[in-house]
Amino acid sequence: MLRKYAFGIITLLLVLAAVLLIWMEQRQTVTQPPNKPQSLVTTFKGDPKTSRAFTWHTKSTEGEAVLQVLKGSSAAAFESGDVLEFRGATTAIENDKGVFQGVRKAEASGLAPGTGYMYRVGDGSSGGWSEPAAFETEAEESGPFTFLNVTDSQGITEQDFELWGKTLEKAFEQFPEAEFIVHNGDLTEYPEDEEAWKSLFGKASSWIRSYPLMPVTGNHEEVDKDAERFVSHFLLPDNGSDSSIAGTTYSFDYGPVHFVVLNTESKAKDQAQWLRSDLEATDKEWIIAAIHRPAYGGSSDKSVLKQWVPVFDEFGVDLVLQGHNHEYSRSYPLKDGKVVESGGAVYATVNSSGPKFNEKKEDQFYHKVHFQNYRQMFAGIRVDDNTLTYKAYDVDGRLMDEFILKHDPNN
Numbered sequence: 001m002l003r004k005y006a007f008g009i010i011t012l013l014l015v016l017a018a019v020l021l022i023w024m025e026q027r028q029t030v031t032q033p034p035n036k037p038q039s040l041v042t043t044f045k046g047d048p049k050t051s052r053a054f055t056w057h058t059k060s061t062e063g064e065a066v067l068q069v070l071k072g073s074s075a076a077a078f079e080s081g082d083v084l085e086f087r088g089a090t091t092a093i094e095n096d097k098g099v100f101q102g103v104r105k106a107e108a109s110g111l112a113p114g115t116g117y118m119y120r121v122g123d124g125s126s127g128g129w130s131e132p133a134a135f136e137t138e139a140e141e142s143g144p145f146t147f148l149n150v151t152d153s154q155g156i157t158e159q160d161f162e163l164w165g166k167t168l169e170k171a172f173e174q175f176p177e178a179e180f181i182v183h184n185g186d187l188t189e190y191p192e193d194e195e196a197w198k199s200l201f202g203k204a205s206s207w208i209r210s211y212p213l214m215p216v217t218g219n220h221e222e223v224d225k226d227a228e229r230f231v232s233h234f235l236l237p238d239n240g241s242d243s244s245i246a247g248t249t250y251s252f253d254y255g256p257v258h259f260v261v262l263n264t265e266s267k268a269k270d271q272a273q274w275l276r277s278d279l280e281a282t283d284k285e286w287i288i289a290a291i292h293r294p295a296y297g298g299s300s301d302k303s304v305l306k307q308w309v310p311v312f313d314e315f316g317v318d319l320v321l322q323g324h325n326h327e328y329s330r331s332y333p334l335k336d337g338k339v340v341e342s343g344g345a346v347y348a349t350v351n352s353s354g355p356k357f358n359e360k361k362e363d364q365f366y367h368k369v370h371f372q373n374y375r376q377m378f379a380g381i382r383v384d385d386n387t388l389t390y391k392a393y394d395v396d397g398r399l400m401d402e403f404i405l406k407h408d409p410n411n
């Protein structure tokens with residue numbers, strides 16, 4: 001008897017379970033506010049001492065981009081405290097399913113140097129806010145500081161980006177004093193894959209909501225002169241080369257360092273002109289350039305070598321951070337294509353922070369250190385007025401390379 005009805009009962013139970021699942025899913029879609037911030041990331045745009053920029057995406061393209069900031073560390077004060085409110089800009093980007101989503105960018109300005117703040121972003125209505133997070137402005141006196149360098153997170157799946165999340169976790173464990181991150185490009189494998197961007201930001205959210213992530217444009221960001229989705233995710237200084245896509249070249253100052261970020265994917269010659277005028281204008285003690293494809297090296301784009309390296313040499317660029325090779329290398333100081341005792345630039349390429357590693361390339365005359373350890377890596381770079389200390393670790397916390405650059409305090 002029981003056996004006779006067993007098939008019918010099981011089928012009925014399965015149908016009920018399916019209906020329940022669909023109902024729960026729909027309910028979740030309904031309860032998730034369409035302006036709930038996703039892929040939230042902080043960057044520098046204006047002066048790091050007095051301002052801070054934020055970018056997030058939303059399912060909806062409607063409503064406003066609102067940023068609330070308050071001094072101190074109490075999130076409860078958003079309901080009662082002295083809140084600074086900034087209105088940002090909303091644009092839309094078509095995602096790969098043929099529907100548009102909101103791109104929100106806002107910047108807080110007029111902040112006090114060396115001060116801790118809490119912030120949240122949203123559309124200004126209840127339910128539309130991000131979880132409050134903290135950040136700190138740069139100290140008034142340009143003292144020593146530490147930043148992190150990573151590259152080529154270049155993932156597709158959530159699991160891929162877990163590797164990048166673990167790399168950042170170890171990096172901040174090793175350098176808890178780090179104040180921001182420079183990422184040397186190839187953040188995701190397919191620039192149009194919004195799900196991958198979501199995973200990239202999601203797996204790093206503990207850090208990149210508070211510590212600026214300053215990105216470099218790689219060959220997986222700008223493809224066929226299009227970098228729309230990449231630049232939709234970052235609010236960056238708008239002082240770059242006129243002929244490059246806005247947001248793919250820029251410079252900023254932090255402590256005693258001038259950082260200049262170039263785009264190896266197009267318009268190298270125009271950028272050389274911009275680079276020259278940018279470096280002419282700085283009086284900072286140190287210059288660090290960040291590029292994706294290495295200037296010297298097996299996969300180098302010769303126009304980069306021809307156009308930018310003479311400018312690096314002329315203006316005494318100290319360190320060039322690179323990516324793309326998915327192996328570790330560090331050059332001797334180089335000037336005019338030759339190894340020099342001092343006065344040249346050191347070119348450092350840290351290993352991938354994601355799943356992909358290349359076979360080790362051939363050793364070259366300029367390689368001081370060159371290896372493939374098939375482990376995600378990061379570098380922590382500490383700079384004061386006279387000394388730059390670079391340390392590269394693998395994701396297990398093993399120190400893999402270190403060097404020191406010195407500037408004569410009497411010069």
Ligand SMILES: [Fe+2]
Nearest residue numbers: 186218219324
């Ligand atoms: Fe690349």
